[in-house]
Amino acid sequence: MTAHDHHHDHDHSDLSETELRVRALESILTEKGYVDPAALDLLIETYETKVGPRNGARVVARAWGDPAFRARLIRDATPAIAELGYAGRQGEHIVALENTPRLHNMVVCTLCSCYPWPVLGLPPVWYKSAPYRSKAVKDPRGVLRDFGFDLPEGTDIRVWDSTAEIRYLVLPMRPAGTEGWSEERLAELVTRDSMIGTGLPKHPHEVA
Amino acid sequence: MDGAHDMGGVAWSEPVQPEPNEPVFHAEWERRAFALTLAMSMPGGWNIDMSRFARGLSQQELLPDMASRA
Numbered sequence: 001m002t003a004h005d006h007h008h009d010h011d012h013s014d015l016s017e018t019e020l021r022v023r024a025l026e027s028i029l030t031e032k033g034y035v036d037p038a039a040l041d042l043l044i045e046t047y048e049t050k051v052g053p054r055n056g057a058r059v060v061a062r063a064w065g066d067p068a069f070r071a072r073l074i075r076d077a078t079p080a081i082a083e084l085g086y087a088g089r090q091g092e093h094i095v096a097l098e099n100t101p102r103l104h105n106m107v108v109c110t111l112c113s114c115y116p117w118p119v120l121g122l123p124p125v126w127y128k129s130a131p132y133r134s135k136a137v138k139d140p141r142g143v144l145r146d147f148g149f150d151l152p153e154g155t156d157i158r159v160w161d162s163t164a165e166i167r168y169l170v171l172p173m174r175p176a177g178t179e180g181w182s183e184e185r186l187a188e189l190v191t192r193d194s195m196i197g198t199g200l201p202k203h204p205h206e207v208a
Numbered sequence: 209m210d211g212a213h214d215m216g217g218v219a220w221s222e223p224v225q226p227e228p229n230e231p232v233f234h235a236e237w238e239r240r241a242f243a244l245t246l247a248m249s250m251p252g253g254w255n256i257d258m259s260r261f262a263r264g265l266s267q268q269e270l271l272p273d274m275a276s277r278a
Contacts, residue, residue, distance in 0.1 A: 138218075147226060
């Protein structure tokens with residue numbers, strides 16, 4: 001059966017080939033009892049509202065404010081992250097990479113799109129794109145310029161290529177001027193890109 | 209496998225183009241296709257290597273009937 005043989009939608013002219021194919025696939029898998037559309041809705045809602053970079057931001061904020069947690073995170077990130085309730089698919093083996101004034105870490109998946117889902121959610125399109133995957137290892141400083149910042153010459157850059165098993169979370173440096181901030185307030189500074197290594201945390205004056 | 213894999217170090221002149229305020233999904237079909245892919249790992253019938261192989265195929269290799277009709 002092809003998508004065009006499937007007649008449950010009456011106005012095919014508005015739907016692309018891809019849309020038709022996905023609809024047909026969902027219909028047939030539902031009819032055969034393999035999937036429940038309500039379960040699909042729940043999966044979508046989970047990844048649109050619950051699993052995303054706010055999780056990673058909380059991990060980073062805790063590490064900034066709690067030296068013992070930071071030590072556990074650096075030693076073995078997966079159980080440390082699980083302390084905050086974040087675990088599961090595509091995050092079974094997470095390694096935390098600590099940025100310092102001398103070293104900046106950046107994460108790529110040259111083979112495809114491996115990414116630490118429990119802490120960052122689903123990868124953005126640019127992370128999966130050919131320019132990022134090819135240039136990240138060949139010209140990482142050039143990639144950072146594509147993102148709008150120049151890494152100081154005195155800072156080394158280390159690029160980590162993700163694998164099917166090991167996923168990386170960059171622990172950016174805590175911005176100056178945030179002494180005494182609560183964990184919630186610190187988390188506001190943590191951007192998704194700062195946890196991939198293609199960006200930096202926000203400046204304290206950028207958050208209220 | 210050639211093609212979309214092992215791109216590390218390949219010369220690429222185009223810049224990386226981040227999308228400001230990028231949504232998790234860009235279209236409704238992306239939502240459904242994502243959820244279907246996750247959900248269908250439960251009934252089984254294939255393993256992760258088979259899934260990866262399929263993802264690495266080009267559109268023509270994956271869907272020869274559709275490519276010939278396009």
